[in-house]
Amino acid sequence: MEISSELGILMLLFCISGYTMLAKRLSQTVITAPIIFLSIGFILASLGIFTEIETEEIIHLVAEIALIVLLFLDASQINLKRLKYKNTWPLRMLLIGLPLCIVIGTLVGLLFFPEWPWLFVALVASVLAPTDAALGEAVIQNKSVPVNTRQTLTVESGLNDGLALPFVLFFASLFLTVSQEDTSTFYWLFFGASQVTIGVVVGITMGWMSGKLFLYAESKELTSNVYEGIGVLALSGSSYLFATVVGGNGFISAFVAGLVFGNQVKGHCRFIYQFTETEGQLLVWAAFTAIGLGLLPEASHHITWNIALYILVSLFFVRPLAIYLSLLGAKMPLVSKLFLGWFGPRGLATALFALIVSKDMLSEYSHSLLVVAINAVWISALLHGMSAAPLGRWYGTYMLKLKQRRRNN
Numbered sequence: 001m002e003i004s005s006e007l008g009i010l011m012l013l014f015c016i017s018g019y020t021m022l023a024k025r026l027s028q029t030v031i032t033a034p035i036i037f038l039s040i041g042f043i044l045a046s047l048g049i050f051t052e053i054e055t056e057e058i059i060h061l062v063a064e065i066a067l068i069v070l071l072f073l074d075a076s077q078i079n080l081k082r083l084k085y086k087n088t089w090p091l092r093m094l095l096i097g098l099p100l101c102i103v104i105g106t107l108v109g110l111l112f113f114p115e116w117p118w119l120f121v122a123l124v125a126s127v128l129a130p131t132d133a134a135l136g137e138a139v140i141q142n143k144s145v146p147v148n149t150r151q152t153l154t155v156e157s158g159l160n161d162g163l164a165l166p167f168v169l170f171f172a173s174l175f176l177t178v179s180q181e182d183t184s185t186f187y188w189l190f191f192g193a194s195q196v197t198i199g200v201v202v203g204i205t206m207g208w209m210s211g212k213l214f215l216y217a218e219s220k221e222l223t224s225n226v227y228e229g230i231g232v233l234a235l236s237g238s239s240y241l242f243a244t245v246v247g248g249n250g251f252i253s254a255f256v257a258g259l260v261f262g263n264q265v266k267g268h269c270r271f272i273y274q275f276t277e278t279e280g281q282l283l284v285w286a287a288f289t290a291i292g293l294g295l296l297p298e299a300s301h302h303i304t305w306n307i308a309l310y311i312l313v314s315l316f317f318v319r320p321l322a323i324y325l326s327l328l329g330a331k332m333p334l335v336s337k338l339f340l341g342w343f344g345p346r347g348l349a350t351a352l353f354a355l356i357v358s359k360d361m362l363s364e365y366s367h368s369l370l371v372v373a374i375n376a377v378w379i380s381a382l383l384h385g386m387s388a389a390p391l392g393r394w395y396g397t398y399m400l401k402l403k404q405r406r407r408n409n
Contacts, residue, residue, distance in 0.1 A: 011044070012040065012044065012289065015036075015040050016282070016285065019033070019036060019285075029389060031385070032137065032138070032381070032385035032388065033137070033281075033284070033285060033288070034132075034284075034288050034347060034381045034385060035381050035382065035385045035386075037285045037286075037288035037289045037292065038288050038289075038291060038292040038296060038377075038378055038381055039292065040289055040292060041288065041289040041290060041291060041292020041293035041294075041296065042292040042293070042296050042297060043292075044289075044292075044293050045292070045293045045294065045296070045297045046297070058290055058293070058294065059290045059291070059293070059294040059295065059355065060355070062286050062287050062290040063287065063290065063351075063352045063355050063356065064352075064356070065283070066283050066284070066286070066287040066348060066352065067251060067348070067349070067352045067356070068236055068237060068240045068250070068251065068254045069233065069236050069283060070161075070283070070284070070348065071161055071162055071236075071251060071254045071255040071258065072232075072235070072236035072239070072254045072255065072257060072258035072261075073232075073236070073258060074157075074158035074159070074161065074162075074255075074258070075158065075159070075162055075255045075256070075257075075258030075259040075262060076232075076258035076259065076261055076262030077158060077262060078155060078158055078159060078259060078262060078263075088330070089148065089152040089327065089330060089332070089340070090151075090152045090155040090156045090159070092326045092327055092330065093152070093156050093160075093323055093326050093327070093340070094156060094159055094160055094163055095326075096325070096326035097319075097322045097323045097325070097326035097327075098129055098160055098163055098164060098322075099167075100321075100322035100325055100326060101125070101129045101318060101319050101322040101323075102122065102125045102126050102129050102164075102167055103125075104125075104318045104321060104322055105124075105125030105126075105128060105129065105314055105318045106118070106121050106122045106125040108125075108310065108313055108314070108317070108318055109121040109122075109124055109125055109310060112306050112307075112309065112310040112313075113306065113310070116365075116368070117175065117178070117179075119171055119174055119175040119178060120171075120175050120365055120368075120369075122171045123168065123171040123172055123175055123357070123369065124368075124369060124372055124373075125314075125318075126164060126167040126168045126171055126353075127168055127350055127353045127354050127357075127369065127372075127373050128311075128314050128318075128346055128350055128372070128373070128376055129160070129164045129167070130157075130160045130161045130164040130346075130349035130350060130353070131156065131157045131160055131319075131343075131344040131345055131346065131347070131349075132157060132345050132346065132347025132348055132349060132350070137388065138388035138389040138392055139153065139343055139388050139391075139392040139395075140153060140154055142389075142392040142393065142396055143396075144392070144393065144396025144397065144400065145392050145395060145396045145399075146396075146399050149336060149339065149340065149395075149399075152340060153340065153343055156344075160349075161255070161349040162251075162252065162255030162256070162259075164349070164353070165249070165251055165252055165255070165353070166196050166252065168353050168357060169195055169196065169249060169252075169357070170196075172357040172360075172361075173195070175361075175365075176360060176361065179365075194247055194248070195247075195248055195249040195252070196248075196249060196252060197248070198243060198246055198247055198248025198249070198253075199243045199248035199249035199250065199251075199252030199253040199256065200248075200252060200253070200256050201248070202239065202242050202243040202246065202248050202253045202256075202257075203239055203243065203252065203253040203254065203255065203256025203257040203259075203260065204256055204257075204260050206235065206238065206239040206242065206253070206257040206260075206261075207235075207239070207256065207257035207258065207259065207260025207261040207262075207264065208260050208261075208264065210231075210235050210257070210261050210264075211260065211261045211263075211264025211265050212264065214231070214261075214264070214265055215264065215265060232261075235257065235261065236254050236257070236258065239253045239254050239256075239257035240253055240254045251356075284348065287348050287351075287352070288348070291348075291351050291374065291377065292378075295351065295355070295370060295374045296374055296378060298370075298371075298374075299370060299371045299373075299374035299375050299378075300374075300375065300378070302367070302371045303371065303375045307371060307372055307375060308375070308379075310372070311372065311375060311376045311379050311380075312379070314376065315344075315346075315376075315379070315380060315383060319341055319342075319344040320338060320341030320342060321341070322341075323337065323340055323341035323344070324337050324338070324341055327340070333402065335395070335398060335399075336399075339391075339395050342384075342387075342391075343384065343388070345380045345381070345383075345384035345385075346373075346376045346377055346380040347377060347380065347381070350373050350376055350377055351373055351374055351377050353373075354369050354370050354372075354373030354374070355370065355373075357369070358370055
């Protein structure tokens with residue numbers, strides 16, 4: 001059965017409208033927004049609504065826009081001073097846990113895929129390292145979960161996309177260079193270093209200058225909230241494009257620009273928070289729908305037992321072990337370490353990183369990377385989405401009882 005693209009878009013809009021009417025109630029259940037919109041995309045693909053060319057164009061457009069804006073906005077909401085002095089848990093998880101996750105994921109991957117080059121396995125592990133708070137929203141919004149735990153998960157998921165990106169680019173560049181016999185063995189070093197360095201420099205420059213300009217315009221009452229929001233979106237795009245033009249990585253630039261800009265304005269720009277809570281949700285839903293529409297049917301069709309087991313080991317063993325090791329010595333109960341280790345769902349960053357770097361890879365490895373990444377996203381969406389609400393309630397109750405027992409003693 002084939003229907004027109006217009007009717008397919010109409011169906012999608014009806015689904016979005018219907019979901020918004022039930023969103024609050026659904027957020028307290030095992031049915032999450034990522035599960036719903038991945039399913040919608042998959043159903044639309046099954047109905048054959050869009051052609052292959054249309055689907056590919058939609059995916060790449062939505063993927064790049066979503067990643068640029070979300071990297072910028074996530075970074076702009078991080079208070080570096082508070083992160084440094086108030087709560088060291090996310091710092092441990094980011095600076096120790098993230099690299100450990102990549103290392104352990106690579107070692108485990110070599111056991112499951114001995115035929116793959118180790119550099120490619122390291123790239124796969126890097127793509128699976130970043131987490132997505134959208135898949136554990138029921139935990140983040142559950143007031144019974146201790147504030148430190150919720151803030152730790154929010155900060156980690158907001159920052160680890162940008163911190164994982166250099167690892168992804170490094171292993172992708174190295175693997176591509178080694179795969180091409182006519183390329184100098186030192187090319188990857190220069191290319192990777194220039195991508196990261198130029199991206200960081202452009203991001204710092206754009207974020208600092210824009211922050212100063214924003215504060216000046218606000219102090220002189222030259223602008224308003226409406227126009228400030230448009231300017232922030234333009235800044236995220238311009239930081240990406242400027243870095244790309246001068247030979248840097250645009251995604252790193254967008255992340256760094258958001259980090260610097262957010263710490264310059266320090267809460268003055270309300271749009272950053274409002275967009276994340278409103279229009280930003282629509283962007284996330286669109287990205288998950290695009291993944292379900294154009295990537296999920298192919299990926300689910302080619303999943304193997306090795307890939308499925310590797311994904312499950314990554315979710316149940318690799319990340320929990322890495323987070324546990326990173327939190328050794330921290331003053332927190334074992335159950336909290338396990339809880340933080342489990343709620344590391346793979347979401348948009350995993351899918352979008354895989355999609356972006358796979359464009360320049362050999363078809364065989366490009367296909368394998370996408371199969372692992374996209375299957376990891378939907379499996380994580382189910383497991384983390386369905387466990388978020390009940391496990392969050394249990395954990396909140398457990399920590400409350402533990403606190404009361406300590407007071408009584």
